[in-house]
Amino acid sequence: MSDHPSADLIARRHRTLAPSYQLFYDEPVQLVRGEGVWVWDDGGRRYLDAYNNVPSVGHAHPRIVAAIAEQTALINTHTRYLHPAVIELAERLGELLPGELSSCYFVCSGTEANDLAVQIARTITGHDGVVVTERSYHGNSELVGRLSTDSYPAEERPDWLAVVEPPNIYRGPFRAGEHDDLGARYAALVGDGLDGLSERGHAPAAMLIDTSWDSNGVLVAPDGYVGTAADLVRARGGLVIADEVQAGYCRLGRHFWGHTRYDVVPDIVTLGKPMGAGHPVAAVITTPEIAAAFAERRNYFNTFGGNPVSARVALTVLDIVEDEGLLDHATRMGSEFDAGLSGLADRHEIIGNVQGSGMFWGLDLVADRSTREPIAYADAKRLVTSLRHDGVLTGVTGRFSNVLKLRPPLPFGREHLDHLIEVLDRRLAAFELHGGDDSRALGAEW
Numbered sequence: 001m002s003d004h005p006s007a008d009l010i011a012r013r014h015r016t017l018a019p020s021y022q023l024f025y026d027e028p029v030q031l032v033r034g035e036g037v038w039v040w041d042d043g044g045r046r047y048l049d050a051y052n053n054v055p056s057v058g059h060a061h062p063r064i065v066a067a068i069a070e071q072t073a074l075i076n077t078h079t080r081y082l083h084p085a086v087i088e089l090a091e092r093l094g095e096l097l098p099g100e101l102s103s104c105y106f107v108c109s110g111t112e113a114n115d116l117a118v119q120i121a122r123t124i125t126g127h128d129g130v131v132v133t134e135r136s137y138h139g140n141s142e143l144v145g146r147l148s149t150d151s152y153p154a155e156e157r158p159d160w161l162a163v164v165e166p167p168n169i170y171r172g173p174f175r176a177g178e179h180d181d182l183g184a185r186y187a188a189l190v191g192d193g194l195d196g197l198s199e200r201g202h203a204p205a206a207m208l209i210d211t212s213w214d215s216n217g218v219l220v221a222p223d224g225y226v227g228t229a230a231d232l233v234r235a236r237g238g239l240v241i242a243d244e245v246q247a248g249y250c251r252l253g254r255h256f257w258g259h260t261r262y263d264v265v266p267d268i269v270t271l272g273k274p275m276g277a278g279h280p281v282a283a284v285i286t287t288p289e290i291a292a293a294f295a296e297r298r299n300y301f302n303t304f305g306g307n308p309v310s311a312r313v314a315l316t317v318l319d320i321v322e323d324e325g326l327l328d329h330a331t332r333m334g335s336e337f338d339a340g341l342s343g344l345a346d347r348h349e350i351i352g353n354v355q356g357s358g359m360f361w362g363l364d365l366v367a368d369r370s371t372r373e374p375i376a377y378a379d380a381k382r383l384v385t386s387l388r389h390d391g392v393l394t395g396v397t398g399r400f401s402n403v404l405k406l407r408p409p410l411p412f413g414r415e416h417l418d419h420l421i422e423v424l425d426r427r428l429a430a431f432e433l434h435g436g437d438d439s440r441a442l443g444a445e446w
């Protein structure tokens with residue numbers, strides 16, 4: 001790595017950033033500029049970004065740049081002074097959400113949003129149990145870190161946590177083509193998880209669901225699963241929290257939110273990543289009734305959450321999504337992705353399954369199609385690295401870190417997809433499995 005142009009920066013980074021920080025790629029990329037779905041490194045090389053959802057409306061969108069500059073030049077305070085931007089933002093989010101979901105808290109990260117959501121659920125239910133999936137990721141605080149089963153050893157799981165199988169109908173315990181009633185079968189596992197909680201002396205405060213199941217390999221749940229699981233949790237007095245940090249903002253196509261494609265209206269939703277197109281803004285939204293019950297028992301203030309600059313940026317993201325028709329675009333591109341990736345699967349045995357929707361896809365890569373044995377993490381990493389050398393940014397996810405993750409900025413269009421498919425086609429044709437390390441570091445990629 002010593003002759004890498006960024007060697008000095010990498011060495012300084014190792015000296016100064018805590019070892020918990022990880023870099024993508026053994027030869028890390030130093031990105032210095034972006035525009036739309038393209039980014040450039042410090043040597044002037046251009047990459048197609050097929051991975052990043054945080055710059056949701058495209059890198060360096062001029063309207064986002066202007067919103068930050070204009071509001072910063074006027075005033076930036078906090079929510080204890082009156083400002084119209086944060087109120088307009090709350091109104092617009094409420095209009096986009098179903099049911100009574102209209103009472104907003106603004107925070108700065110997905111972790112903070114989930115932390116507050118679980119605090120609310122615990123406070124108003126009087127229960128402490130939480131249901132999550134195996135290999136979940138919801139954030140990193142003391143509380144939410146425990147809900148991220150992908151980030152720490154299983155033997156350290158607290159008693160109040162119920163960890164259930166995600167609805168993976170390709171490689172989970174119940175599989176498409178082999179079992180019927182898939183939704184009911186996976187929901188029954190949530191019932192088992194709730195039984196386990198109760199045997200350990202806990203009742204559920206909430207089930208936390210990422211409806212893209214990103215860390216599980218980007219899944220689409222079978223019909224009936226989410227609604228039935230939600231009913232089971234509610235029957236025992238718990239609330240349903242939709243973690244929209246990945247799935248929200250048109251990501252899955254057809255709907256603005258991930259949960260709307262399923263048969264459930266959550267009690268609380270949490271937002272993050274795409275909400276500020278790179279600016280740190282996130283939110284928790286619940287019903288007025290739940291918010292009032294929480295306010296009776298707990299104070300809540302967040303210095304940076306909901307400040308006028310963040311609110312203007314978040315409003316501008318909503319405007320861009322509307323003005324540029326990004327929901328319809330994500331829906332249309334979903335069909336294009338499906339066709340393009342399925343075509344690749346016809347040509348390359350290594351693709352065991354194509355899963356996802358809209359602008360969020362996973363290729364479950366297998367060493368053997370008949371056994372569905374996942375390729376080794378080392379091989380998945382080599383593939384992602386080879387794509388980076390071809391100027392395409394992608395990532396890896398899933399329990400076995402064998403799922404190639406494609407999750408580009410929303411303006412990713414047909415011409416970008418054609419380029420991605422062409423590069424993948426070429427690389428997969430020449431790709432040989434070496435095996436090797438199949439245990440990634442905890443939470444290495446998301």
Ligand SMILES: Cc1ncc(COP(=O)(O)O)c(C=O)c1O
Nearest residue numbers: 109110111137138139210245246
């Ligand atoms: C589903 C989900 N929830 C929450 C988070 C945490 O968000 P943040 O990193 O902004 O704290 C993430 C981050 O990857 C996530 O994927």
